[in-house]
Amino acid sequence: SQTIHQWPATLVQPVGSPLSLECTVEGTSNPNLYWYRQAAGRGLQLLFYSVGIGQISSEVPQNLSASRPQDRQFILSSKKLLLSDSGFYLCAWSATRNQPQHFGDGTRLSIL
Amino acid sequence: AQKITQTQPGMFVQEKEAVTLDCTYDTSDQSYGLFWYKQPSSGEMIFLIYQGSYDEQNATEGRYSLNFQKARKSANLVISASQLGDSAMYFCAMREPYGGSQGNLIFGKGTKLSVKP
Numbered sequence: 218s219q220t221i222h223q224w225p226a227t228l229v230q231p232v233g234s235p236l237s238l239e240c241t242v243e244g245t246s247n248p249n250l251y252w253y254r255q256a257a258g259r260g261l262q263l264l265f266y267s268v269g270i271g272q273i274s275s276e277v278p279q280n281l282s283a284s285r286p287q288d289r290q291f292i293l294s295s296k297k298l299l300l301s302d303s304g305f306y307l308c309a310w311s312a313t314r315n316q317p318q319h320f321g322d323g324t325r326l327s328i329l
Numbered sequence: 330a331q332k333i334t335q336t337q338p339g340m341f342v343q344e345k346e347a348v349t350l351d352c353t354y355d356t357s358d359q360s361y362g363l364f365w366y367k368q369p370s371s372g373e374m375i376f377l378i379y380q381g382s383y384d385e386q387n388a389t390e391g392r393y394s395l396n397f398q399k400a401r402k403s404a405n406l407v408i409s410a411s412q413l414g415d416s417a418m419y420f421c422a423m424r425e426p427y428g429g430s431q432g433n434l435i436f437g438k439g440t441k442l443s444v445k446p
Contacts, residue, residue, distance in 0.1 A: 260420055260436035305372060317364060320374035
């Protein structure tokens with residue numbers, strides 16, 4: 218069966234520091250991969266999605282970036298974090314665009 | 330532009346009773362998909378149920394059913410025989426159509442369901 222792993226579970230970072238969140242999927246090939254952010258008490262906002270290695274599409278302008286160095290690995294990065302980057306970050310995968318998305322456990326990011 | 334509206338910020342239901350969580354959507358596309366997700370306090374998003382716009386029958390998954398009224402553009406989630414473990418945030422989402430992003434979901438703001446013993 219397919220599983221998705223996301224780490225770390227929680228992260229506290231100072232303003233201006235770099236960021237790297239990792240997400241990996243097991244048990245499937247060539248999944249669609251997604252990064253979402255959820256502000257406190259709000260719904261999810263799509264940040265990036267990828268349909269294949271090296272293929273990244275950005276949905277909102279921001280100081281974050283994403284990379285997909287391997288088929289089942291999706292990384293969310295930043296060179297310099299802002300206070301507004303605080304939130305709950307969720308990685309998700311789907312087999313095709315029509316299939317449901319399945320989410321990782323999320324990373325709670327706090328910027329001090 | 331597509332939009333998802335969940336008008337109930339919070340709902341209470343007595344254990345073992347049924348509850349309906351409202352969701353309306355706005356789209357001019359003929360082909361779309363509707364999803365419901367559950368988010369417990371621990372944070373993970375759990376897929377519950379899916380309804381395609383061309384599906385003639387309402388989707389059901391165990392105690393979850395989706396009351397799909399296409400003309401009214403509503404996709405309400407019905408949870409039967411509520412359990413204490415059903416207490417969580419519930420999000421309605423719509424898949425963007427072709428020509429846009431690859432299956433990206435647009436989420437509503439959610440409804441917090443609290444099940445009372």
